[in-house]
Amino acid sequence: MELTDHGDRIALLADGAPTTYAELAAQVDALSADLAARGVRRGQVVGLCLPTWPEAVAWEFALAALGAVAMGIHTRYQRHDVAHLLRTAEPAHVVVPFAFRSGSRELDLAGTLRDAATDAGAAPTVHVVRAPDGAELAGFDLGGGVHASWGDGGGAAIPDVGQPGDPFKLFTTSGSTSAPKLAVHDRASVFAHAAHAARALGLGPGDALLLPLPLAGVFGHTAAMAALAAGATLVLQPVFDPAGALRLVRDHRVTHLIGGDDLFGRLKDAWEADPVELPAWRHGAIADFSGRSPEVAHWAQDRFGVPVCGVYGSSESFALAALQDPDLDVHRRVRGGGRPVSDDIEVRVVDASSGTDLAVGETGELWFRGPHVMSGYLGNTDATSAALTPDGWLRTSDLGHLDPDDPRRYLYSCRAGDALRLRGFLVQPAEIEAFLIEHDEVATAKVVGAKDATGGDVAVAFVVAVEGSGCREEDLLTHCRAHLAAFKVPTRIELLAELPTTAGTNGPKVRTTVLRERAATLLADGS
Known part of the structure; x- marks a missing residue:
């Protein structure tokens, strides 16, 4: 991918300020030269804990040019999450913003990183983005040194040493079945x-x-x-x-x-x-x-x-x-x-x-x-x-x-x-969910499996109703019985104000484990 192919077209718009492809390419050249001077080498893992800023884009391409490996670290990750990544990837360098406000809250990314590094026994070099001139950076030092970074590189581009087959990007898995990989x-x-x-x-x-x-x-x-x-x-x-x-x-x-x-x-x-x-x-x-x-x-x-x-x-x-x-x-x-x-x-x-x-x-x-x-x-x-x-x-x-x-x-x-085996039939929860969502009074739905008193598998549905609809469990069950095969009809339908979710790097996901636990409780106590 050659950024210079698109010249004066606008590559990035951030806070109304445009960056052309030519300008982005020049920034990448300067940054890669600066990073090479600061010890970033081919094959090293570099953790990028950056917001969706223009700098984050430039860092990706600069690391590709150097043959380094970019590992994303979500700015919302907490101490445990970051420590796991530091242990698993052993990054030689980590990049963080000097400050970042999410909504009304100032995120203490330096503190999170410091605590996680202590837990993981890690001491990567830290590069701080958007540090004010003369800012004190000692609090970012994890033992491997710290630099203010968005380097000018002296304007001297360096050869692109990265190769097509070089490992370049690490993505965390969802961790739905085990610790994230x-x-x-x-x-x-x-x-x-x-x-x-x-x-x-x-x-x-x-x-x-x-x-x-x-x-x-x-x-x-x-x-x-x-x-x-x-x-x-x-x-x-x-x-x-x-x-x-x-x-x-x-x-x-x-x-x-x-x-x-x-x-x-x-x-x-x-x-x-x-x-x-x-x-x-x-x-x-x-x-x-x-x-x-x-x-x-x-x-x-x-x-x-x-x-x-x-x-x-x-x-x-x-x-x-x-x-x-x-x-x-x-x-x-x-x-x-x-x-x-x-x-x-x-x-x-x-x-x-x-x-x-x-x-x-x-x-x-x-x-x-x-x-x-x-x-x-x-x-x-x-x-x-x-x-x-x-x-x-x-x-x-x-x-x-x-x-x-x-x-x-x-x-x-x-x-x-997540697949359900209901009375011997393999049923996808999405099929029942799609049916429920078609109901005029249902905003969204999630279906999970649970064990009934006999030890057999049954479906339990959790529904968020359309605001002001007056949606009731019995009405929905009657609707299901009238239109679904008997084995697909949920045993219970519980109405919730919202589905429990967890934040991830790709967006919130419904916490099905929480819903399964709730379903088991519903069936156990008959509530």
């Missing part, structure tokens, strides 16, 4: 996948993509790289504010929005509270983390004529690895999955126990092979062997099936551990 991707795969995703999204010069997501996560990183590969403009929003985001979309003629359904849902809510014109918006790509995707897609289609399409991806296989077709009906369009963004991506649906391929339409484990698949988990050969077959297939632990209407397209159902 670090998926390794090389430079060639990062840049190639960015170009493939850009083409699939229809991104090109003159387009603009809003980026409120952190570059630390695979979703934000892939979206940013796709926009830059296309010569489009990244409109940066370091702290997501839905009303402010809508103004950015309007004022900077943003064409593409990408994010989780929580982010889109908050945009929808803000727009309904204070509508604004969004004249240039023409495409949305959505990951369903909280069950609001159908609601969002209907809003975008009805109000703006914009198709919002489901996606599929992971830390192991990049975000935006597949995209649903915009001409599908809304409920199919927002499903996770779609067509792979590159013909080089191979897809199989297999019986997880035997590894044999299943027929089109049958549900099994999704396997992928191609340049978008990670090379492995950093420092974890056992986990790598469990995830990757000897011939390069990634076992995802996700369930899905090939679409009978188009076997090149696949549909994600759920994580393997």
